[in-house]
Amino acid sequence: MSQIQNNLWAAPRLSMRWWPVFRRNFLVWQKLAIPSLVGNIAEPLMWLVAFGYGLGSLVGQIELGGEKVPYILFLASGSICMSAMNAATFEALYSAFSRMHVQKTWDGIMNAPVRLDDVVLAEMLWAAFKSLFTVTAILGVMLALGISHSPKLLVAWPVLLGVGITFSCMALIFNALAKGYDFFTYYFTLFLTPMMFLSGIFFPRDQLPPLVRLLADWLPLSAAVDLVRPLFLDRWPEHALRHGLVLTVFAGVSFWVALALTRKRFRS
Amino acid sequence: MNPTLLSVNHLAKRYGDQTVVNDLSFHIEPGECLGVIGPNGAGKTTTIRMCLGLSEPDGGAITYFGDRHMPGDALAIKARLGVVAQMDTLDPDFTAAENLLVFGRYFGLPDRVISERIPQLLEYAALSHKADAKPGQLSGGMKRRLSLARALINAPDLLLLDEPTTGLDPQARHLMWERLQVLLQQGKSILLTTHFMDEAERLCNRLLVLDHGRKIAEGKPRDLIAEHLEPEVVEVFGQGAVPLAQEASLQALASRIEVSGETIFFYTRDNQPLLAALQAWPQLRTLHRPSNLEDLFLKLTGRQIREEG
Numbered sequence: 339m340s341q342i343q344n345n346l347w348a349a350p351r352l353s354m355r356w357w358p359v360f361r362r363n364f365l366v367w368q369k370l371a372i373p374s375l376v377g378n379i380a381e382p383l384m385w386l387v388a389f390g391y392g393l394g395s396l397v398g399q400i401e402l403g404g405e406k407v408p409y410i411l412f413l414a415s416g417s418i419c420m421s422a423m424n425a426a427t428f429e430a431l432y433s434a435f436s437r438m439h440v441q442k443t444w445d446g447i448m449n450a451p452v453r454l455d456d457v458v459l460a461e462m463l464w465a466a467f468k469s470l471f472t473v474t475a476i477l478g479v480m481l482a483l484g485i486s487h488s489p490k491l492l493v494a495w496p497v498l499l500g501v502g503i504t505f506s507c508m509a510l511i512f513n514a515l516a517k518g519y520d521f522f523t524y525y526f527t528l529f530l531t532p533m534m535f536l537s538g539i540f541f542p543r544d545q546l547p548p549l550v551r552l553l554a555d556w557l558p559l560s561a562a563v564d565l566v567r568p569l570f571l572d573r574w575p576e577h578a579l580r581h582g583l584v585l586t587v588f589a590g591v592s593f594w595v596a597l598a599l600t601r602k603r604f605r606s
Numbered sequence: 607m608n609p610t611l612l613s614v615n616h617l618a619k620r621y622g623d624q625t626v627v628n629d630l631s632f633h634i635e636p637g638e639c640l641g642v643i644g645p646n647g648a649g650k651t652t653t654i655r656m657c658l659g660l661s662e663p664d665g666g667a668i669t670y671f672g673d674r675h676m677p678g679d680a681l682a683i684k685a686r687l688g689v690v691a692q693m694d695t696l697d698p699d700f701t702a703a704e705n706l707l708v709f710g711r712y713f714g715l716p717d718r719v720i721s722e723r724i725p726q727l728l729e730y731a732a733l734s735h736k737a738d739a740k741p742g743q744l745s746g747g748m749k750r751r752l753s754l755a756r757a758l759i760n761a762p763d764l765l766l767l768d769e770p771t772t773g774l775d776p777q778a779r780h781l782m783w784e785r786l787q788v789l790l791q792q793g794k795s796i797l798l799t800t801h802f803m804d805e806a807e808r809l810c811n812r813l814l815v816l817d818h819g820r821k822i823a824e825g826k827p828r829d830l831i832a833e834h835l836e837p838e839v840v841e842v843f844g845q846g847a848v849p850l851a852q853e854a855s856l857q858a859l860a861s862r863i864e865v866s867g868e869t870i871f872f873y874t875r876d877n878q879p880l881l882a883a884l885q886a887w888p889q890l891r892t893l894h895r896p897s898n899l900e901d902l903f904l905k906l907t908g909r910q911i912r913e914e915g
Contacts, residue, residue: 358711446695450712
């Protein structure tokens, strides 16, 4: 079996060889974990404090499924999904690109018996892991602040891992296409930022014009918010299957596309 | 009997309508060091990339260890190869020892085995005192030796080295040569590309000269020189040297004359009459030396600068 699939759209050929690549990233991260953690959780917490407590005092309560909930709880349950998205995206764009293109770490790895598909899988899982780590830290702070004490947060945790996986897969498409770091700005300004405002993180999606809402309901970040927010309120999400399917399809299709484009990048 | 380590047959690679490797065949036997030399754009790096399974050939076959085919058996082959690429791919965030550990894991080696090998490899690379230094703290020569040590982590049967000493200062280069000679004495086999003819002459049992994607010569360094060149060269340079190429009395004393820039090269089998005749131009400087691989290389591939360089 060839190391770089010649047929770009061939099915992913995955093996356990992704594990040493994942471990490599883990070992680097261990050295920088504390400063990187501060960076990863400080910003989302600032959003939470500024908007949740500041704006929250103006907004008061928000009506959600017939129940009034404090704005800070509404915001926290949505912004944790945004944090999962951002952490996964940053790792799968900037950090993966550094390893792939700048440091040529991937080229080095492929002098050993590791297939490109496994390298991409390792990067994807690594970005998802980092996202989960960030999310866990933020959840810890939210628990400490008493924003939610729902026991269903235990279920939110694996769901957020799934969110991290989905956004890692999507970001890897842009990693495969990038010529430089500047390219990633497009992805943020054209995709992620609009999605952030359309997915019901800061205000309920029923405030959106009907046509926009139709689109917004199928965004992966909306699916994430609709799954995670009820768990913060100690309820089970409605249409969980549909939302789970949206995330899975986005993840699966994106991973396949990312893999094809990465194979193309490495093939010559 | 040991099988041929690497056998390349009628290899071809085209980019669009440009043929960069054309009907190339060569092989490496156990214990051999084969050098691939050629100007920029001759197809050396493309050939190496195909041998590493990173680029798909348009024709021909690459067979390792008798029965393993590239790129189909890439993983099984890579498990037994050691590679030093032209550009260092060391991990900047890891110490020298960690670089070896992490790379060994890519081969599926258990940490216990790798940990046993690390001190030996660092000692071999003359880097024992730098085990805890990161690549950023190492000199160019140390980084190359660390790359070499890293390529040995899986105890490979064959080493592929793509310009292993490019960019190094003479001290670092000599140390690298000495380290490679140690490997050859241990019976390791090496495929090496280089731009340095003294490197090729020192290390390689056999040479392959490529130009425009084709093999234009192959053989032992000394045999190639004897086959293609007169044994001695007299270089003449200085003010007014170039017109001497037209001097009939000198032409008679040399088997072949080349002019490059302000220097004339007289290739000869007998230097005495030529040197005596040159006494007539005392203002010119002369350099008399045995012909070498560089002369051969320039004769075979020409003196013009290659665009791709």
